[in-house]
């Protein structure tokens with residue numbers, strides 16, 4: 001497999017090792033969805049893979065397990081220590097389904113993700129809507145391996161599939177008056193048991209909302225994911241479409257998006273509304289600004305060991321993506337705008 005794109009954070013060598021959880025050939029094929037004889041081959045990298053492994057027995061792919069449209073470019077994952085798929089899909093924050101890490105996997109299947117609609121509106125010349133199928137066919141899909149750093153001081157390394165947020169925004173012809181982008185998660189208490197009361201734990205307002213400054217949203221790293229590990233997003237990870245902003249704390253990466261609105265005012269965001277002294281609008285990963293109740297200097301990297309016995313690593317400014325994003329905050333006091 002060739003390197004198509006490298007968006008990897010600058011890790012120290014001991015944080016990304018040569019071992020790969022992704023190197024067993026049949027499981028690789030399967031995870032990328034190349035198990036059906038009729039799999040669509042649209043990139044040379046994919047053709048190479050199938051050629052290399054074609055002696056393997058092939059099983060038919062099922063639509064529910066693979067991205068419908070297979071023409072996405074893959075990223076070279078050799079030498080990347082990914083968080084195993086079962087950890088990525090079973091240890092989640094998705095308060096619409098409960099506050100326990102296990103709740104999203106246990107209860108998110110109740111969510112209907114097809115049909116789905118995402119509205120793009122506000123200060124744009126061309127508002128539009130995306131239906132479920134459009135999420136997989138209107139933008140060219142690619143794989144991005146990103147680190148996700150939760151504000152709770154744990155992190156994962158996840159291979160997402162999706163497209164840059166900028167591609168979607170460009171299609172809307174953003175007006176010159178727009179300064180921010182607001183995002184909203186689906187509000188459907190019938191299917192999201194944590195929304196049954198308008199507030200969970202007395203403090204979280206639903207629908208969940210998030211926001212970015214327009215220049216942050218246009219940065220090439222800001223990503224809309226429709227899959228992970230080569231498959232459609234599981235509901236617990238934010239199906240059918242969620243944001244991934246790898247240089248910010250995980251709560252900015254809003255799941256199951258139904259509306260994207262361009263505004264001239266800073267949008268209200270769920271965690272900032274709930275606890276403004278603990279969760280800022282910017283929420284850039286910053287080892288020098290502690291959470292009022294815990295240190296942000298280091299994090300528990302969730303890899304293949306037991307959940308509570310993980311590698312402790314130093315937290316990097318902007319989660320290791322400073323080269324690509326630090327210039328967005330030139331001259332800003334990042335202690336004040338945390």
Ligand SMILES: Nc1nc2c(c(=O)[nH]1)N[C@H]1C(S)=C(S)[C@@H](COP(=O)(O)O)O[C@H]1N2
Pocket residue numbers: 088091092093094095096148149150151185208236237238249250251252253254255256
């Ligand atoms: N709608 C919604 N999006 C959300 C959350 C949530 O509770 N609701 N939790 C956030 C938090 S705190 C984190 S760390 C990430 C977790 O993403 P993951 O479960 O896919 O790893 O999702 C974020 N997006």
Ligand SMILES: [Mo]
Pocket residue numbers: 093149150151152249250251
């Ligand atoms: Mo988080």
